Amino acid sequence: MAILAFDIGGTAVKYGLWEEQLSQTNDFPTPATWPEMQQQLMRVFEDVKKTHQITGVAFSAPGAVNTETGVIGGISAVPYVHHFPIVSQLASLFNLPVTMENDANCAALAEVWQGAAKEVANSLFLVIGSGIGGAVILNRQLVKGPQLFGGEFGYMLMDQQRTFSQVASPVVVAREFAAAHLGGQPLSGKELFALADGGDQAAQKAIDQMYDGLARGIVNLAVSFNPDKVLIGGGLSSRSDLLAILTLKVEALINQVQATDLVVPLGICQFNNQANLIGAVANFMTTLPAQV
Numbered sequence: 001m002a003i004l005a006f007d008i009g010g011t012a013v014k015y016g017l018w019e020e021q022l023s024q025t026n027d028f029p030t031p032a033t034w035p036e037m038q039q040q041l042m043r044v045f046e047d048v049k050k051t052h053q054i055t056g057v058a059f060s061a062p063g064a065v066n067t068e069t070g071v072i073g074g075i076s077a078v079p080y081v082h083h084f085p086i087v088s089q090l091a092s093l094f095n096l097p098v099t100m101e102n103d104a105n106c107a108a109l110a111e112v113w114q115g116a117a118k119e120v121a122n123s124l125f126l127v128i129g130s131g132i133g134g135a136v137i138l139n140r141q142l143v144k145g146p147q148l149f150g151g152e153f154g155y156m157l158m159d160q161q162r163t164f165s166q167v168a169s170p171v172v173v174a175r176e177f178a179a180a181h182l183g184g185q186p187l188s189g190k191e192l193f194a195l196a197d198g199g200d201q202a203a204q205k206a207i208d209q210m211y212d213g214l215a216r217g218i219v220n221l222a223v224s225f226n227p228d229k230v231l232i233g234g235g236l237s238s239r240s241d242l243l244a245i246l247t248l249k250v251e252a253l254i255n256q257v258q259a260t261d262l263v264v265p266l267g268i269c270q271f272n273n274q275a276n277l278i279g280a281v282a283n284f285m286t287t288l289p290a291q292v
Contacts, residue, residue: 010077
């Protein structure tokens with residue numbers, strides 16, 4: 001059994017082959033059009049098929065992936081994958097069974113299957129990047145809701161105007177910092193942290209406020225779901241001091257609201273850049289067990 005997995009992203013499409021574990025991982029730049037995307041997918045497929053018998057193809061994709069209709073709703077950085085029967089087209093392209101799930105959901109499925117959440121029943125996932133995505137796992141199952149908004153934590157309103165994504169995404173915070181202090185010149189989240197690490201007090205204040213917002217969001221989610229674990233992924237999760245800082249801030253907020261019996265175990269996602277591919281495979285195995 002070999003499952004070919006693809007992870008469609010805004011700048012690159014990652015892929016790998018699953019045979020008991022993930023191998024032959026690589027990527028190609030995200031094409032500009034759907035016909036070009038199909039050509040690149042087939043190029044990879046035909047190359048891998050020379051040496052392996054592929055039994056199915058698993059996709060991780062951006063947007064509101066409706067697994068019942070095989071259509072991606074909403075919008076994303078790859079606009080041409082939306083609002084048409086993409087799964088059936090891909091199944092015809094490969095002449096094989098195809099499954100597809102949202103990328104944040106795939107990351108969660110990977111951790112539940114073989115990663116940091118494999119020992120617990122209920123977990124929440126925060127994927128922190130240009131916004132804040134996530135996933136809800138209850139009794140080891142994804143909870144997506146009728147409009148597929150389950151886990152879309154970034155939409156939570158944190159005050160009168162700002163959402164969770166606006167107050168706690170390093171990308172957004174860096175953009176606002178640049179507008180206020182650097183004349184609007186481009187600044188990445190990583191560069192904002194570098195300024196703070198170098199002693200820039202304004203940058204450190206912006207990061208402290210971001211951590212405050214992240215901790216508030218986590219506490220709001222914890223008192224709503226009372227999960228066994230809250231796991232954090234995305235670029236921010238590589239910060240070695242992240243858990244220590246967030247743990248202190250979360251505990252302070254829990255004491256502030258007098259929810260003192262609440263325990264919020266925080267953790268870091270295990271699979272990093274391979275999470276979406278592994279989760280796509282997990283989704284395939286669950287959705288089409290007869291093909292495994």
